[in-house]
Amino acid sequence: MKLILHIGTDKTGTTAIQMHVHANREWLLDRGVYVPLTGLGKDNGHSKLLRALDSRDLSELAKELAIAEAHGYDSALLSWEGMSYMSSQEIAKLVNTLRLDNVWLLVYLREQADITQTGYLQEIKTDGSPITIEDFQRGALSPRGIRARMHCYSGTRNYARMLQRWMRVIQPGRVIVREFQRDKLVRGSVVDDFLSALGLSPDHHFCRVEHFSNPSLDVESAILLNTFDNESSGTLCRKTISFSLQSLVDSEGPGTRYFLSPERVSAIRRHYKRSNAAIADIIGTQLSPLFQTSPDCATAETLSSLSARVEMRASKLTALSVIPMLFATKRPHQRPPQGILTTGWGTIADGAWSLGETSLLQFRLPFWMSTRPRGEVAVFLKGRYTKSNSKTQVKINGVDFGWQNLSSFSREIRVPASCLGDNQTLEVELRHEFQEPPPSPVSGMELSALQLRRIGVQFFHPD
Incomplete structure (x- = not known):
C-alpha cells in the first residue's frame, strides 16, 4: 500500500x-x-x-x-x-x-x-x-x-x-x-x-x-x-x-x-x-x-x-476596547464584570442588582467565534429573584428569546454566530417582570427584580 x-x-x-x-x-x-x-x-x-x-x-x-x-x-x-x-x-x-x-x-x-x-x-x-x-x-x-x-x-x-x-x-x-x-x-x-x-x-x-x-x-x-x-x-x-x-x-x-x-x-x-x-x-x-x-x-x-x-x-483599537471581551468558559462561573454592565444596574458585593424595568449588558467575543457561520454561541445567565419575581424577558442583539427563568442553573441561550454584531459584539437586554426591593436593600437603591450572579459563554459547532 x-x-x-x-x-x-x-x-x-x-x-x-x-x-x-x-x-x-x-x-x-x-x-x-x-x-x-x-x-x-x-x-x-x-x-x-x-x-x-x-x-x-x-x-x-x-x-x-x-x-x-x-x-x-x-x-x-x-x-x-x-x-x-x-x-x-x-x-x-x-x-x-x-x-x-x-x-x-x-x-x-x-x-x-x-x-x-x-x-x-x-x-x-x-x-x-x-x-x-x-x-x-x-x-x-x-x-x-x-x-x-x-x-x-x-x-x-x-x-x-x-x-x-x-x-x-x-x-x-x-x-x-x-x-x-x-x-x-x-x-x-x-x-x-x-x-x-x-x-x-x-x-x-x-x-x-x-x-x-x-x-x-x-x-x-x-x-x-x-x-x-x-x-x-x-x-x-x-x-x-x-x-x-x-x-x-x-x-x-x-x-x-x-x-x-x-x-x-x-x-x-x-x-x-x-x-x-x-x-x-x-x-x-x-x-x-x-x-x-x-x-x-x-x-x-x-x-x-x-x-x-x-x-x-x-x-480604533482604543474605542473598541471600551467594550469588554468575554472568553469561553467550561462553566458560567464568573461574576458579571463591571465593564459589561451598561445601564439599569446597581452593584453590591455578591452580584449585580437590576434597577428599573430594563437592564442592559454589552460585551464582545473573541474574533474566531464569528468565523464559522454555522456555529452557535451559548450565553449562560444565572440570577436570583426578589420575592415572587420568577422570570425575565431576554433579547440578544434584538432577537427575542422570550421570558426565561434565570434562577435555574444554568440557563443557556444559544445565539447563531451569524447574529453577532460588528466586531463580535453581543448586547443583552433584560426586561424585568416587576420590581420589588431586594432582601437587603442598599441605601438609595431603586426597586430591583433580579440579582445577576453568574455569566459565561461557550461556543458550539456542528462539525
Missing part, C-alpha cells in the same frame, strides 16, 4: 486541507484513499500522533494500516505540517515503525521572501516575537538589525535541506512538490490542488467545508502588538488585543501586507536560489524551476510613512 505523507509546509493552506480530509473521510475511503483514525483531528490532521511519536500510538497506527491494506485500499494518507521540521532520527522512527516501503511525500512550498513576512505576521499574532517591524528596517550592523536579518535567512526555509533529511528513507522519484501560489493551484484552490495530487477530483458528493477565516495581521496591527509586547503597560491582556486587531482587519480589510524593502526581498531570493534549484536533483524527479513568477511582496513603505495609519488603527 502506498503511504502518502502530507508534510506541509507552514502557511500553505494546511488547515483547509485537513478540515476537508476530516469532513470527507468516507468520500476518500470510497475512492481507495485510507485516512487512519489513529490520532486524527478535525482541523489539525494527525498532529497529536505525529507530534509525540509515541511508540505505542505508532504501533497502533501500523496495525490500522495493515488492516486497511488487507481490505484492499490502494493508498493511505497522513497529514501534519510539523513533519517538515522533523529531525533525521524522528523521520527514521516514523517510517521504520510503520514498516512500509512504499512511502511518498506531498509537500507545498511557499516562496521564501513571502513566507518570511506572512510567517512573521502569523507568529506575532499568536505567540509574539522578540523581533519588531522596526528591527527589519534597522541597519544590518545593529544588534537588533542582525537578529532580524537572521530571521530572514532562517534555515527552516531551506527546503532543499529539509528534503535531504527525508530522502534518507524515501526512494527517489517519490516526492510530489507543489508550489503554493494562487495561480499555480488547480482552480486556484489548495483543496482542489491537493485532491489532484492524490489523483482525484471533487464531485457533487464532495463536501465543501464552510469558509474558515484565519486572517493574518497587517503590518499596522503588528506594530501595535510590538509596542504592547515591549512596553507591557496596557491594562488589556495580549489575547484581547490580538483578537481585537483581527476583528478590525476583518471588518475594514487589511492594510499594509508586507514590510521588507525591495533590496531585502532580492537578497533573500538570492540567498535561497541555489538551494531551490537543487531540489530536483535531491528528490530525483523532473521539476519545473521553483518560484519563477515570484509574488510581489516588497514595499517602499517606511515606519514614518506608516505612522498615520498606525495611529488611526490605535484609536
Whole structure:
C-alpha cells in the first residue's frame, strides 16, 4: 500500500486541507484513499500522533494500516505540517515503525521572501516575537538589525535541506512538490490542488467545508502588538488585543501586507536560489524551476510613512476596547464584570442588582467565534429573584428569546454566530417582570427584580 505523507509546509493552506480530509473521510475511503483514525483531528490532521511519536500510538497506527491494506485500499494518507521540521532520527522512527516501503511525500512550498513576512505576521499574532517591524528596517550592523536579518535567512526555509533529511528513507522519484501560489493551484484552490495530487477530483458528493477565516495581521496591527509586547503597560491582556486587531482587519480589510524593502526581498531570493534549484536533483524527479513568477511582496513603505495609519488603527483599537471581551468558559462561573454592565444596574458585593424595568449588558467575543457561520454561541445567565419575581424577558442583539427563568442553573441561550454584531459584539437586554426591593436593600437603591450572579459563554459547532 502506498503511504502518502502530507508534510506541509507552514502557511500553505494546511488547515483547509485537513478540515476537508476530516469532513470527507468516507468520500476518500470510497475512492481507495485510507485516512487512519489513529490520532486524527478535525482541523489539525494527525498532529497529536505525529507530534509525540509515541511508540505505542505508532504501533497502533501500523496495525490500522495493515488492516486497511488487507481490505484492499490502494493508498493511505497522513497529514501534519510539523513533519517538515522533523529531525533525521524522528523521520527514521516514523517510517521504520510503520514498516512500509512504499512511502511518498506531498509537500507545498511557499516562496521564501513571502513566507518570511506572512510567517512573521502569523507568529506575532499568536505567540509574539522578540523581533519588531522596526528591527527589519534597522541597519544590518545593529544588534537588533542582525537578529532580524537572521530571521530572514532562517534555515527552516531551506527546503532543499529539509528534503535531504527525508530522502534518507524515501526512494527517489517519490516526492510530489507543489508550489503554493494562487495561480499555480488547480482552480486556484489548495483543496482542489491537493485532491489532484492524490489523483482525484471533487464531485457533487464532495463536501465543501464552510469558509474558515484565519486572517493574518497587517503590518499596522503588528506594530501595535510590538509596542504592547515591549512596553507591557496596557491594562488589556495580549489575547484581547490580538483578537481585537483581527476583528478590525476583518471588518475594514487589511492594510499594509508586507514590510521588507525591495533590496531585502532580492537578497533573500538570492540567498535561497541555489538551494531551490537543487531540489530536483535531491528528490530525483523532473521539476519545473521553483518560484519563477515570484509574488510581489516588497514595499517602499517606511515606519514614518506608516505612522498615520498606525495611529488611526490605535484609536480604533482604543474605542473598541471600551467594550469588554468575554472568553469561553467550561462553566458560567464568573461574576458579571463591571465593564459589561451598561445601564439599569446597581452593584453590591455578591452580584449585580437590576434597577428599573430594563437592564442592559454589552460585551464582545473573541474574533474566531464569528468565523464559522454555522456555529452557535451559548450565553449562560444565572440570577436570583426578589420575592415572587420568577422570570425575565431576554433579547440578544434584538432577537427575542422570550421570558426565561434565570434562577435555574444554568440557563443557556444559544445565539447563531451569524447574529453577532460588528466586531463580535453581543448586547443583552433584560426586561424585568416587576420590581420589588431586594432582601437587603442598599441605601438609595431603586426597586430591583433580579440579582445577576453568574455569566459565561461557550461556543458550539456542528462539525
